[in-house]
Amino acid sequence: MPRKRSTPNPRPRTGLTREQILSVALEVLDRDGLEALSMRRIATELGVGTMTVYSYFRDKDELLDGVIDAGAQQLGATVPDAPWKESLRALAFELHHELAQHSFIAQLRQRRPILSPGALRWTEAVLEVLHRAGFSADEAPQALRPLFLYTFAYTAFSPDEATDSARRASLAASVSLPPEQYPRIVQSAHALADSMTGETTFAYGLDRLLDGLEAQLKRQQED
Amino acid sequence: MPRKRSTPNPRPRTGLTREQILSVALEVLDRDGLEALSMRRIATELGVGTMTVYSYFRDKDELLDGVIDAGAQQLGATVPDAPWKESLRALAFELHHELAQHSFIAQLRQRRPILSPGALRWTEAVLEVLHRAGFSADEAPQALRPLFLYTFAYTAFSPDEATDSARRASLAASVSLPPEQYPRIVQSAHALADSMTGETTFAYGLDRLLDGLEAQLKRQQED
DNA sequence: ACCTGAACACCGTTCAAGT
């Protein structure tokens, strides 16, 4: 007589899945940030022993890759059907909003390219728009790169929560500089503090970049 | 009879200075990277007890701020005397090369603006060039922001050492995608892998940004 | 195959004590 199996899928004895672990990890990341996420914390939050997590993910890096991949699934799902500049603008804003919502992604991406299919959907969409705009298959990746970098940088290098305290700190630092050595900073102190955050600032740089890509396209068509 | 003082400056009993500590920290950072730098490691390398470092820096953050400030001293020391686009290009490349040499700076700057006088020298130089170009005191910081962000992003989000292995990984990921769903990535696979690193890639995005700023300037002059 | 606690080799920093 065969050994009785109490569950249809006998493997996991805790009823855990990779998805459940990823979802708890995402919660911790969104709530308390990247530095608060530890394997011990995830396990505790799930009510299992620390090492149980290692049955589902080889190490912390693999788990973090999983979180990013899950978050990137929706990005670039549909290629906008608009003039190319507007379409690129929409795709950049889509990425921008995702990163603003899960700011740990920008910290995580550092020097560790994510090449999973989910993460490449956005890349495919941007390349498609660039192709329609008239960029060659060779040049399109070069045109994509600054859009990607600028959008990631905006989240990674802008002060996050307590925006106002960052603005005040910038203003205080600017006005305390010797005006003879730093005349332009002193003169632009307020505008400089304001330029650190906000949708308007993001849009300003993005639009300059798109104008620059347009100029490049026109230059080529004149030849 | 007064107590004999064996050194002119009796305060430090180990002969340590902040500068010495910063220099050891910089060595470790350049050699082994940000994650290898610990207070314990610095102390050991200096031949003192771990807690001795805390007599010179309040905590690790203050020490790291010190390293960045020291590295930024030379940046923007002279404002280039050339047409404004060339000058901005030179300043961006100056920052780019500094970051390439000390890539930990880009990791460190994350969400923690550095507002020391040394770190603001480059900002002052860029604002001065933007002023000469014709940007208003209000708009110049907005124009500066993408130059700063793009240059930082380039170091922060590009694979560093073992460039070739990153190129191969990208290529492998691209060609293994289903071509029906990812036609543009598959088509541009080689160019995409090449676009991740290299001076040419950095220059391409920078030049588009500068073209975009020029277009903005012309637009305003037409009004 | 999945789960576990103990152990190892690390962290930054507080504390109390030494000069």
Next chain:
DNA sequence: ACCTGAACACCGTTCAAGT
């Protein structure tokens, strides 16, 4: 004021053992 070792509260991961 400067220097220190011990201790505290953490890490990620290996190991050996359990089911």
